Amino acid sequence: MSEFVFLYRGGESGRSPERIQQSMQKWMAWFKELGQNGHVKDQGQPLERTGKLVKRKQKTVTDGPFAEAKDIVGGYTLIEARDLAQAVELSKGCPILDVDGAVEVRPVMKLNM
Amino acid sequence: MEPTDHLFRRESGRMVATLTRIFGIHNLALAEDVVQDAFCRALEVWKFHGVPENPSAWLMATAKNRALDVLRRERTARTFAPELGRMLDSEWTLAPAVEELFGAPAIHDGQLRMMFSCCHPRLPEEAQVALMLHILCGFSVDEVAGAFVSSHAAIEKRISRAKKVMAGSKRLFDVSGQGDLSVRLPAVQRALYLLFNEGYHGASPESAVRAELCREAMRLTALLLDHSPAATPATRALSALMCFHAARLPARVDAAGDLRPLFEQDRSRWDVRVIAEGQRQLDLSATGPELTEYHVEAAIAWVHTAAHGVEDTNWGMIVSLYDQLMAIHPSPVVALNRAIATAQREGPQRGLEEIRKIAHSDRLASYPFYHAALGEFEFRSGRHEVARQHFLTALTFVRNPMERRFIEQRIGACKVGSPVG
Numbered sequence: 001m002s003e004f005v006f007l008y009r010g011g012e013s014g015r016s017p018e019r020i021q022q023s024m025q026k027w028m029a030w031f032k033e034l035g036q037n038g039h040v041k042d043q044g045q046p047l048e049r050t051g052k053l054v055k056r057k058q059k060t061v062t063d064g065p066f067a068e069a070k071d072i073v074g075g076y077t078l079i080e081a082r083d084l085a086q087a088v089e090l091s092k093g094c095p096i097l098d099v100d101g102a103v104e105v106r107p108v109m110k111l112n113m
Numbered sequence: 114m115e116p117t118d119h120l121f122r123r124e125s126g127r128m129v130a131t132l133t134r135i136f137g138i139h140n141l142a143l144a145e146d147v148v149q150d151a152f153c154r155a156l157e158v159w160k161f162h163g164v165p166e167n168p169s170a171w172l173m174a175t176a177k178n179r180a181l182d183v184l185r186r187e188r189t190a191r192t193f194a195p196e197l198g199r200m201l202d203s204e205w206t207l208a209p210a211v212e213e214l215f216g217a218p219a220i221h222d223g224q225l226r227m228m229f230s231c232c233h234p235r236l237p238e239e240a241q242v243a244l245m246l247h248i249l250c251g252f253s254v255d256e257v258a259g260a261f262v263s264s265h266a267a268i269e270k271r272i273s274r275a276k277k278v279m280a281g282s283k284r285l286f287d288v289s290g291q292g293d294l295s296v297r298l299p300a301v302q303r304a305l306y307l308l309f310n311e312g313y314h315g316a317s318p319e320s321a322v323r324a325e326l327c328r329e330a331m332r333l334t335a336l337l338l339d340h341s342p343a344a345t346p347a348t349r350a351l352s353a354l355m356c357f358h359a360a361r362l363p364a365r366v367d368a369a370g371d372l373r374p375l376f377e378q379d380r381s382r383w384d385v386r387v388i389a390e391g392q393r394q395l396d397l398s399a400t401g402p403e404l405t406e407y408h409v410e411a412a413i414a415w416v417h418t419a420a421h422g423v424e425d426t427n428w429g430m431i432v433s434l435y436d437q438l439m440a441i442h443p444s445p446v447v448a449l450n451r452a453i454a455t456a457q458r459e460g461p462q463r464g465l466e467e468i469r470k471i472a473h474s475d476r477l478a479s480y481p482f483y484h485a486a487l488g489e490f491e492f493r494s495g496r497h498e499v500a501r502q503h504f505l506t507a508l509t510f511v512r513n514p515m516e517r518r519f520i521e522q523r524i525g526a527c528k529v530g531s532p533v534g
Contacts, residue, residue, distance in 0.1 A: 015253075016122075016251070016252075016253030016255070016256065017119075017121035017122040017124075017125040017152060017251040017253070018119065018121065018122050018251070018252075018253065018256065019253070020121050020152045020153070020155075020156050021119065021120060021121040021122070023156060024155075024156050024159055024160055027156075027160035028159075028160060028163075028164075031160070043161055044161060045161060046157040046158055046160070046161050074157060075157065075161060
């Protein structure tokens with residue numbers, strides 16, 4: 001088993017109460033299924049969409065967001081999967097894809113290279 | 114824990130009403146933004162951490178915190194609710210004032226104010242209902258459009274115009290003044306009545322019975338009942354009427370998803386608890402000098418619920434109640450229903466005579482049940498081919514698959530020639 005980080009980018013905004021509720025139910029069902037199949041190492045955390053960016057030697061501090069709204073990372077999850085192909089397959093069930101969002105699937109580097 | 118049915122939709126109305134009371138009616142859009150924001154936050158947090166113990170309280174607290182942020186940040190740049198005056202200016206009074214407005218009694222009061230504000234006299238009835246559904250019931254423009262079988266663009270225009278009119282009224286309607294309240298109350302009752310009917314008889318293409326709209330109308334009516342100046346005999350009669358109809362909802366559509374007319378409903382599926390509540394409200398409505406259309410309609414519905422079947426229904430009483438209704442609120446649909454009751458008592462021939470006497474029957478020309486009633490009476494009179502023609506006409510006006518199947522069954526019966534109903 002290998003570890004992967006799912007980074008959830010963009011998605012959601014300006015939607016009706018009912019759609020938000022449906023979206024939530026989909027997320028919960030998706031996480032539940034991943035968990036039941038033993039793929040969730042750490043469900044992770046949601047991230048505020050604001051923050052600060054500290055840059056280079058001068059340590060200049062600027063306000064976030066750091067990218068266009070559609071690229072902002074809104075949360076992450078640590079996933080266990082056989083290989084990258086399986087992790088990608090798992091990510092395809094993510095509800096963020098229904099709302100114009102994206103999942104970035106990144107293998108965690110292993111100690112024993 | 115799973116979020117309960119329509120949690121966000123339901124909370125949306127409470128939150129927007131409460132925030133608008135603080136921000137002022139001219140800042141309705143700001144209130145809606147704050148609610149949207151709180152919902153997005155809930156979505157982000159809950160999907161990772163699960164739904165909290167008390168999701169409503171969580172949402173309200175989030176809205177409150179966001180409201181405080183907005184008030185602190187923008188109190189010099191914006192004007193907020195004039196009623197709150199200087200309360201919002203100083204930090205000493207700001208937090209306690211907001212705290213109080215987020216208390217249960219104030220949330221209740223806020224919804225009432227919003228309900229009365231939606232029924233602004235300069236707005237046409239359909240705009241009032243659309244606005245209520247949108248603001249107080251949390252229906253999106255698309256969902257409101259679905260409820261009224263209208264286009265997104267048309268409803269969007271209707272709602273945004275209505276919001277402008279409402280914002281122009283400077284402040285939310287004050288429900289503590291008895292005088293103003295009783296002047297606008299009939300409009301509020303009417304809007305709730307229309308909302309309920311839209312759910313019960315609605316022309317939605319998907320389903321003939323949208324229990325959700327009925328439930329929302331009843332929830333808002335309950336707010337009126339909880340506020341004694343608004344709990345007038347007419348409000349109670351309206352509530353009774355809704356109860357009697359709502360009690361029949363489970364039987365209105367059968368297991369196969371087909372529409373069941375009153376005559377053929379499985380009465381054991383009527384909700385006796387809701388009927389009992391209707392009876393209680395009807396008893397309470399029987400005071401004061403005013404006899405409203407709600408009283409009469411509730412009485413008609415009550416006569417139906419009191420019977421075990423079509424045979425022991427007191428049709429004579431129903432006909433005379435329809436006579437009263439025609440005197441208070443004449444309409445071709447009421448006249449049609451009166452004709453149907455007459456036919457039950459005096460035979461199909463009398464029903465046909467009564468239908469022919471209906472004034473402005475041209476307004477029924479595209480109402481499928483007008484043609485269906487003609488078909489039914491002809492059928493019962495043994496003229497199956499004439500009946501079939503009426504049902505075929507009815508078929509061209511059906512508004513959803515349920516009505517279609519219902520009419521098609523009748524057409525089938527005409528071919529077979531076996532008596533129905």
